[in-house]
Each structure stands twice: as structure tokens, then as C-alpha cells.
Amino acid sequence: MKSLIQNRDTRSVRVFLIGAELKSRAAADIRESLAELAELAATAGAAILGEAVQKMDSPAPATFIGKGKAEELAVSCRENDVDTVIFDDELTPAQTRNLEKIFGCKIMDRTALILEIFGQRARTREGKLQIEHAQLKYLLPRLTRYWSHLSRQRGSTGSIGGEGESQLESDRRKISERIDRIERDLDSVRRQRETQRAGRQRSQWPLASIVGYTNAGKSTLLNQLTGAAVLAEDKLFATLDPTTRRLRLPTNQNVLLTDTVGFIKKLPHGLVEAFKATLEEVVQADLLLHVVDISHPQAEEQIEAVNLVLAEIGAAAKPTLMIFNKIDRLTGSVSAVMREKYPHAVSLSARTGEGVTPLLAEIGTQLRPVREFLDLRVPLEKAAVLARIHAVGQVVTSRYSGKTARFKVRIPPHLHQEFAVFVVAEK
Secondary structure (H helix, E strand, O other): OOOOOOOOOOOOOEEEEEEEEEOOOOHHHHHHHHHHHHHHHHHOOOEEEEEEEEEEOOOEOOOEOOHHHHHHHHHHHHHOOOOEEEEOOOOOHHHHHHHHHHHOOEEEEHHHHHHHHHHHHOOOHHHHHHHHHHHHHHHHHHOHHHHOOOOEEEOOOHHHOOEEEEHHHHHHHHHHHHHHHHHHHHHHHHHHHHHHHHHHHHHOOOEEEEEEEOOOOHHHHHHHHHOOOOOOOOOOOOOOOOEEEEEEOOOOOEEEEEEOOOEOOOOOHHHHHHOHHHHHHHHOOOEEEEEEEOOOOOHHHHHHHHHHHHHHOOOOOOOEEEEEEOHHHOOOOOOHHHHHHOOOOEEOOOOOOOOHHHHHHHHHHHOHHHOEEEEEEEEOOOHHHHHHHHHHOEEEEEEEEOOEEEEEEEEOHHHHHHHHHHEOOOO
16 A cells, blocks of 8 residues: 655645535544544654645535535645645545546545554554454555556466456455465464463463553553553554553552553454454453543544444443543643542553552552462471462461461462461351
8 A cells, every 4th residue: 555655755745634514423523533633644654734624415426515615625625735635534536537637636544544653653563464454455446547548468378368467356366365474374363362462361460451541641651551651642543553561450469461552533344354353452351440631622423432432342241441631731620520420440640650650550440350269387497488379368367376377368279289288267
């Protein structure tokens, strides 16, 4: 797929944004969606020259917006030397083709723009495979706009044989074959993740996955909690590839914490499908940490958008801890409406660290069922055992008497056998 940032010289791509105000959508939603589209375009490296919104009952089958409106905007775009026109909604291949004829420049929709950003940001082999898979699936039905001018090739037997396959058919076949190869590679990735997951299950370490709207501060939170060095920028989709780090709670409990790709409104279904290998970490998690940019005016709508994606991947019923991030950007406190709606939410600033201690305590509380409560009596001469108890267990009470120590402690169930000899028998 030709990159958005490629043009005939070294200047930034000049783009014009177009949205549709349908009767089924509120005007405020349109403005917010266009603002987000502008942020996406800027993330991709484009310069936004302007935007337009057309009110209509329903999209026009041929051109999405009205043909007259399209021709009017095309004149303005040519006068301002616009390179690319980006629509806020997904276009059909026919609409894209017709609009390119009217505007005389590259036409993109929100899906293509998100794919462009993902293609720029993917770093690991898995991430690159997932993006290429989504890009090729998007491109396949749109090949006619690139190859409609090409004639059919001759058959291998020359003039005696019939017409060979067209360039279009040949490219479709090659892309379909490439998609099949990528899907086989992604199946291999899923098997590797299953193996890794089995290893984690043997260690009995619970898994917590950080989810949330893009740019909510997920990577910043992972860095704050674990000391990881994950890229954290004030941009949409700053990081795509998942990162897993060990988090040691104040209760001495080890947790595997995974940062996942950010969600967004109108997230293309193809991208959700492409990232299923990554998002399986969300499905398998013991606890979801739903990070919300509480300073954002559309915070509630962003929560709903994340919940829709969680439902799509089968993770809607997962235990979830709401985290209201970026309280350092609030002029006041979290609204009473949000506190009432999410009474167990933790408020914090991942950037400054304010509120992290209550978050760690709440994570420990949420994951407590995976620990076993034991009453132990250990001879003081067993120094290694005493040290081990404090290293892997959450000591609730301790009492030293004579040559023994008595502990009431919570430990991971898989360590029960290690301390079985010291368990106090019930009378």
C-alpha cells in the first residue's frame, strides 16, 4: 500500500478532511470524530489544510457525499494543492474510485489511515505480519483502481492459446497467496503464545492486561509500575507491539503485566481480526486494567468504544479494574457522575506517580483469590525457610516464641507442598 507520507517532494503531505453528519449522529460526535481524525493524520506525518462536513440523510452510493458537494470541494483542494483527501468513514472500493476521478488526488478513509499508522509503528515480526495481513485484506477488493488500465496477458502458448490471466487477476492471486502464508505464520505465533501461556500457568503467576483507548496512558503506566522502557508519547497508537513485564506487588505477589494495542472508535474489524494473536493475552487475562484518560471531554464515549472491542474479542465478562488516569490534568476532581458510575475506580497520574500505591493495593485485592491462606510454625533455625516465606508470601501476622515462629501467610497455591511440613494441624 502506498504510504500516506510519500509525495513528489520532501514536504509534509497536505490533507483535507471530510466527514458526514447523518441524522443518526449528533453534531458534537461528528466534531469530536473529525478532531480525532485530524490527530490521526498528524500522527501519520500529514499537514491538515482544512475540513468539511456535509449534512445528509444517508451516504450516497457512488460518492459517499453528494456529487455536487464533492465537485465543489475538489475545486478548493486543487487550488490549495491538496495531496490527499481523507474521509472519516469507511468507503467502498467504488466510492473511492469515483472520488479519485472527481478530486484528481489520492483518496483515503479512516481505515486506510489507521492501517498507515500501524504500518509505520509496528516493530516486531509479529506486529509487521499482523499489519501486512490487514493491509492486504483491505487492498484486495480495491485493486481495480490501480490496475483497471491494464490489458490481459497472452497465454503461454502464444497466439494459439486463449487469453491469459489479466494483470489484475495475477495480482489478486499473488495477494491471496501472500495472505495465506501470513495466516499460517500467525497460526505459528498463536501456538508460541499458547506455549508461553502454559509456562506462566505452571508458575501460577496471574496475568493482568492493560487495555484502554489509544493515548490514555497505558505504556506510561506500565513504565511507572514496572520500570519498563516502553515508548510513551502523546500520540495516538504510539506503541503497537505488546510488552509483558513482571510486577511485584507490596503483598510479595508476582503478576505478569501486559501492555496491549490501544483501541479507538470505528476500529476496523479487519484490524481486530489481525491482532487477535496479540489480543488473546486480553482474553486469557485474570484481570483487565482499563485505563481511561479522565481529563478527556469524551472519556465516557471512549470507555464505551473500548468495551465494544472487548465484547468483540470475547473479553467483556472479564474482571475489570477501572483506572482514571491523568488526574494531574484536571482542574478539579473526578466528576461525581463518574465516581458514582465506577465506585471502585482508582484515580492516579501515571506520569507523576500520584495514586500508584492505592492502585497496587487494589490489584493485590482483586487477584487475592489465587493465593492460599496457611498457618505455619517454623523453627528459627530454618533461616532459609523464614527468608523464603517473606520472599514469596504475604505475611498477615507473625509471632516469635522460644525457638519457633508462627506465621499466618498467603502464598501461591503451587508452593503449598514446599511449606506443607510446617502447616499447623487443625484441632
